[in-house]
Amino acid sequence: MTYLVIAVVSGALILGAVWGIYGNLQxxxxxxxxxxxxxxxxxxxxxxxxxxxxxxxxxxxxxxxxLLGAGVFTALDYLVKQQWGSDSGGGLLAAITLDGIPENLALGVALIGADALTVAALSGSIFLSNLPEAAGGAKEMTENGASKKKILWLWSATAFILSLAALIGNWALADVSEEILAYIRCFAGGAVVASLAIEVFPKAYKQDSYWAGIATALGLVLAFYLNSLG
Structure with missing residues (x-):
């Protein structure tokens, strides 16, 4: 199950990139x-x-x-934006990588001894996040003149890096104490919270206006219901 979950979550980046390059994403x-x-x-x-x-x-x-996880992500995201610009596809690619490494590391940790519904809730949420973000980033890179082959290669490489992070989390940390694993999860959780505030919700509101509020609540309800089944 570990390899399947990691493949599905990281594969969302490749699928999203293909969608953004060749599809029609409103x-x-x-x-x-x-x-x-x-x-x-x-x-x-x-x-x-x-x-x-x-x-x-x-x-x-x-x-x-x-708080440390949120601070590290915020600082790195700021540096990325200074380098590539806040609206560039390259900036989004770098931000997803920075956010995704601790996120996928935590996913690998979560797979250690976790029940199926717990894993499904976390991996499903990450999949839903990666897919549209990759599509939007790939589309912006295409509009900025980058070759489709190069864009697809970059997003595929990112998917590989994030898959590796999840595998490291699952393999290398399998025998680590519960306390250390707890702190790793907290760091990843802080990074995800910061990414939601800086990257996800501002972008959602910019693109879909007030419907973003309904969509956010819908996502919360669906995830909470899925979690309650366990």
Missing amino acids: KKTEGFLVALAGGALIVSTVLELINPAVEKANVLIALGIV
Whole structure:
């Protein structure tokens, strides 16, 4: 199941890139999907990453590491934007990579001894997030004159890097103590929260206006319901 989940989640980047390069992706549709994924990620981040971690580690240290994860992502995202620009496809590609490494590392950790529904909730949320973001980024890169072959190669390489992060999380950390795993989850959770605030929700509102609020709530409800089944 581990390899299947990692392939599905990282494959969303390649599918999204193909969609953005060759398909017809409307801005409103992209915004709605991004908001939907953001709502789902709120639930997955709190219930699958932060809350279980707080229960198994020192609360103050765990919450401090959540803030650290958010701070590291914010700083790196700022540097990326300074280098590539806030609206460029290359900037989005770099931001997804920076966000995705701790996110997929946490996914690999979550696969250790997790039940099927827990894994489905987290991996499904990441899949929904990766697909429209990759589509939008690839489309912007195409519009900026980059070759389709190069764009597809870049997003495929990103998918490989994120898959590797998930495998490392699953293999290398299998024997690590629960407390250390808890802190890793908290760091990843903080990075995801920061990415939602900086990348996901502003983009969703910009593209789909007030419907982004409905889509976010819908994503939250769906993810919460899926989680409740476990």
